[in-house]
Amino acid sequence: MEGTLFLFIITMVYLFVTGYLGYLGYRNTKTATDYMVAGRNVHPAVMALSYGAAFISTSAIVGFGGAAGLFGMSVLWLTVLNIFVGIFIAFVFIGKRTRAMGHRLNVHTFPELLSRRYDSRFLGLFSALVIILFMPLYTSVVLMGAAKFVEVRLGISYEAALLFFSAIVALYVIMGGLKGVMYADAAQGGIMLVGMTILLFLSYYQLGGIRGAHEQLSALAPKAVELFGAAGHRGWTSMPEFGSKFWWSVVSTLVMGVGIGVLAQPQLAVRFMTVKSNVELNRAVLVGGIFILLMTGTAFTVGALSNVYFVNESGQIAFLATGKDIEQIIPEYMKRFMPFWVSDIFFVTLMAAAMSTASGQFHVMGTSAGRDLFNAFGKKLSGNANILITRLGILVTLIASVLLAYILPVFFESGIAIVARGTAIFMGLCAATFLPLFVGGLYTKRITRTAAVWGALSGFIVSLVWLLFVHEKESSVLLVCNALFGRPSLFGDARTGFILWSEVDALFIGLPISTVVTILLSCITKALPQSHLDQCMGMKNNRLLTK
Amino acid sequence: MGVVEAKVNNTTVLYFQGMGVTFMYLGIADFWVFLAYTLCVSAALLCVIYGLINWNRNGDEVSPESVAWAKEEDMRSQDL
Numbered sequence: 001m002e003g004t005l006f007l008f009i010i011t012m013v014y015l016f017v018t019g020y021l022g023y024l025g026y027r028n029t030k031t032a033t034d035y036m037v038a039g040r041n042v043h044p045a046v047m048a049l050s051y052g053a054a055f056i057s058t059s060a061i062v063g064f065g066g067a068a069g070l071f072g073m074s075v076l077w078l079t080v081l082n083i084f085v086g087i088f089i090a091f092v093f094i095g096k097r098t099r100a101m102g103h104r105l106n107v108h109t110f111p112e113l114l115s116r117r118y119d120s121r122f123l124g125l126f127s128a129l130v131i132i133l134f135m136p137l138y139t140s141v142v143l144m145g146a147a148k149f150v151e152v153r154l155g156i157s158y159e160a161a162l163l164f165f166s167a168i169v170a171l172y173v174i175m176g177g178l179k180g181v182m183y184a185d186a187a188q189g190g191i192m193l194v195g196m197t198i199l200l201f202l203s204y205y206q207l208g209g210i211r212g213a214h215e216q217l218s219a220l221a222p223k224a225v226e227l228f229g230a231a232g233h234r235g236w237t238s239m240p241e242f243g244s245k246f247w248w249s250v251v252s253t254l255v256m257g258v259g260i261g262v263l264a265q266p267q268l269a270v271r272f273m274t275v276k277s278n279v280e281l282n283r284a285v286l287v288g289g290i291f292i293l294l295m296t297g298t299a300f301t302v303g304a305l306s307n308v309y310f311v312n313e314s315g316q317i318a319f320l321a322t323g324k325d326i327e328q329i330i331p332e333y334m335k336r337f338m339p340f341w342v343s344d345i346f347f348v349t350l351m352a353a354a355m356s357t358a359s360g361q362f363h364v365m366g367t368s369a370g371r372d373l374f375n376a377f378g379k380k381l382s383g384n385a386n387i388l389i390t391r392l393g394i395l396v397t398l399i400a401s402v403l404l405a406y407i408l409p410v411f412f413e414s415g416i417a418i419v420a421r422g423t424a425i426f427m428g429l430c431a432a433t434f435l436p437l438f439v440g441g442l443y444t445k446r447i448t449r450t451a452a453v454w455g456a457l458s459g460f461i462v463s464l465v466w467l468l469f470v471h472e473k474e475s476s477v478l479l480v481c482n483a484l485f486g487r488p489s490l491f492g493d494a495r496t497g498f499i500l501w502s503e504v505d506a507l508f509i510g511l512p513i514s515t516v517v518t519i520l521l522s523c524i525t526k527a528l529p530q531s532h533l534d535q536c537m538g539m540k541n542n543r544l545l546t547k
Numbered sequence: 548m549g550v551v552e553a554k555v556n557n558t559t560v561l562y563f564q565g566m567g568v569t570f571m572y573l574g575i576a577d578f579w580v581f582l583a584y585t586l587c588v589s590a591a592l593l594c595v596i597y598g599l600i601n602w603n604r605n606g607d608e609v610s611p612e613s614v615a616w617a618k619e620e621d622m623r624s625q626d627l
Contacts, residue, residue, distance in 0.1 A: 073575070076583040083590035088597065103616040108623055214574030221576060238577035273616070276609060282601035289594020297587050371623075 007153070007344040014191065014348045018172070018355070021184040047280055048287030049189030050356070051271055055086065055262070056192065056295040057357035058145030058350050059138070062330045063419025064254065064296065068303030069318040069329035070417065071250050072224070072236030073217075075303070079296045081259025087288040090263055095272040095281050097442040102273035104538055110266035110364070111372040114434070117441045117536055118452040119528060126456060128372035130433060131266055132365055134426055136397050139361045140404035141422035143169065145327065146354040147405065148419075152331035153347055159406065166402045168351065169358050173394065188352035193294055195349030198342055199334075200298040203305055206337070216308045223317055236304045243498030252505035253424045253473075261427025261507065264434040267364040299330070306333040313337075326417045362394050369393025411477050421473060424505070432459035432510025436518040445533040451521035459514025466506040473503075 068075040098113070105116045111131070115124030143166055150161035207213035214237055221235025232244020240246035262268065275281055303318075306329055310321040313336065322328040334343040370390030408418050436459070437452040447455075467474045468481060469490045475481045476488035491501035527533075572581040 073580045073584065074577075076580065076587055080583055080586045080590055083587065083594065088590065088594055092597070103610065103612045106612070106616050106619055108616075108620055211574045216574075218574055218576040235576055237575045237580050239579045274620070276613070279601075279603060282604060283598055285594045285601075286598025289591040289598075293587055293591040367623075 006341060007347060010344055010348055011351070014351065015168075017187065018184055018352075021187050045287045046183060046186040047275060048284035048291060049193070050183075050185035051268070051284065052288055052291040052295065053185045053189035053192060053352065053356035054271065054360040055268060055357075056292065056353060057142045057423075058149070058354045059142050059357075059419050059423045060296050061196075061299045061350065061353060062145035062148055062327055063141060063417065063423060064258075065299035065303035066326040066329040067254060067417045067420040068300040069306050069333075070326055071240065071246060071254070072233075072238065073301065073304045074239045074250050075254055075300045076297065077251070077255045078259050079293065079300060081255060082262070082292045082296050083289050085259055086262040087285060087292055090268070091272075091281050091285045091288065094263060094269075094439060094442065095275075096278050098269055098272040099275055099278075099281070100538065101442060101536060102270070105536060108270065108273070109367050109372055110269050110434075111368060113269070114437065114441070114452070115372075118437070118447075118449045119532055120449050120453060122453055123437075123456065124372055126453075126460075127266070127434065128368040130429070130460065131368040132373070132393070132397065134429055135266075135361055135365050136400040136404055137422050138426035139358055139365075139397070139401035140408060141419040142354055142357050142361070143401060144405045144408065144422075145419045146350050148325075148327040149331040149334075149347060149350050152328060152335050153343065158409065162402065162405055165351075165354070166398075166405070169355055170398060172355050173359055173362050173398070185356050188356040189291065191352045192349050193291060195345050195352075196294050196298040199302055199338070199346060200294070202338060202342060203302045207305065207308060213305055213308065217305055220307055220311060220317070223311070227317070227320075236307055243495075243500065245500065245503050248500055248503035248505075249473075252503070252508050253428075254420055257424035257428040257431075257505050257507045260435070260511070261424070261429075261431040264430045264438050265427065266368075266430070266434075267360045269438070270364070302333070303330060306330070306337075309333060309337045327419050362398060365397040366390045366394035369397070425467065425474065428505060428507035428510070429460065429463050432463040432507055432514055434459075435511060436515045440518060441536075445537060446527070447518060447522045448525040448527055450525040451518045454521055455514045455518030458517040459510045462513045463506040463510035466509050470502060471504070471506055 064075060064078065101117065102108070102113060105113070107113045107116050111124045111127040114127050115121060143162060146165045147158060147162035150156070150165050151158045154161065156164075204210050204213050207216060218235060218237045221238065224233040224235045227233070228246065232241035232246035234241055240250055272281070275284075306318045310316055310318045310333075314321050318329045318333070319326065322332045334346050338346070367390060370386055370393050374386075374389065408422065433456050436455050437447060440447045441452065468478055469475055469485075472489040475490075481490060482488055489502040494501050572578070573584070575581040575584060
């Protein structure tokens, strides 16, 4: 009772503070013009925390934390990529150029950026469609990650928990969270920082410190080998056996899919444009690196360590103690082994994580459905019609996301880490489709319109075919391969050396193909007019290139 | 890089043996996982050092293009 009251109070305080900050941001009209013109600076910590809060969602904490409960600390390679690629490379090498080009071309969305950079309406239309059709999958797993926690914390059904949580997020979005007021996002990032730091400290402390905790986890290795040795598990503080099923799952899907995929995320790419100058990006790298370390580093370490707690209590590893439901590992861990107040602060942390990410996603989906889609057809909508279409887009994608979150657990067998895989599928698809032309377009004038279009199409099509017919975790559920060829995956258990084809993630195939197609076609097709390229890259860049 | 197992106070402790020296890496059984663990911290440290070194580098002048961009962004935000 005492726990429920505390939960109710801090939830209300959180919602009030978030609402108040959003209101303040609205009232004080700290708009983009204010930042650029009136000399106001966004504090670098605010910029980094708001980016981090949009980047890290319940999917990372509950989904990937749960996956670490099964696969172990090898998932920490994703944290390495999250920090090095998702923060350092993204801010230093992508962010600055995205911002500069975005301002030069006066573009405000990811489809607009691609469309203007390559002077191609098709690319605008295509990228808007990819966002509208596939981002709801990512949003749905963000909602699912939070709903799984509500389910365990309040002891209600998953369906009721999902409805409850979706209602809160929808209310937030409707009440103006969509504007992405930077200070509200940053406050959410701050809450996440506090929640995860307490969780990390207590998890290690209760097991006798860092080394003691790791040693106890290492000592459980025989249990992992006994249960999953055939799939390549060698213990929670070891990498899976090279080339095994587990190795491919961890390395190709979880680590690379998300670690690389983050570079071509439409909702994150546009955030760089809101920054006043490069100085703020430099400073944000400092805060962002620490933030991501404490977010995903904590989630993955605690997910793996939860095995020690579960085994000490029940003799069962986390995966079995939670009925093979990977997404329940973190929530059950919080409920059973953390003081109620930590668990409740964590609940608020998850709400903050889901709201900041989901609001950014709905913003991108709404504008893709409204402005981007219609602009691609060459139609200029009147102000009111544009607002209506955008709002309609948000409503439809919101409903689609909630429905997917209901449906996905029904189709996927338990133990498959749906939340982590759903995230990886979307990010991998974005990377295979957009990464070569997005990053290439920032750095070189040589990529032609034809190369950009066919590069994107080839990456997208190859990835989809791979998901439908080869990558067994998805192809077996999507049933198309089974209907046409009578088996779940075309490749079965076929191997070429250490490559187990049915476990190789679509990103590993799609991204190299789209990169090669983009480069090859750029060599043989007609370049864009020099005046257009000068406008995109700026004269400074032009001088550098021609030296 | 080999791994040596030993018992300390009834707990299995793992050591890494390589380059003529024996290390114990924070109780982690695999060099590659230990590497990931340390690289997480190192990557964050890299971010901190980069941020500090470049704290004021690149200037913070606002170009006319950025001002025009900001005005358009505000107009669109009001639509939402």
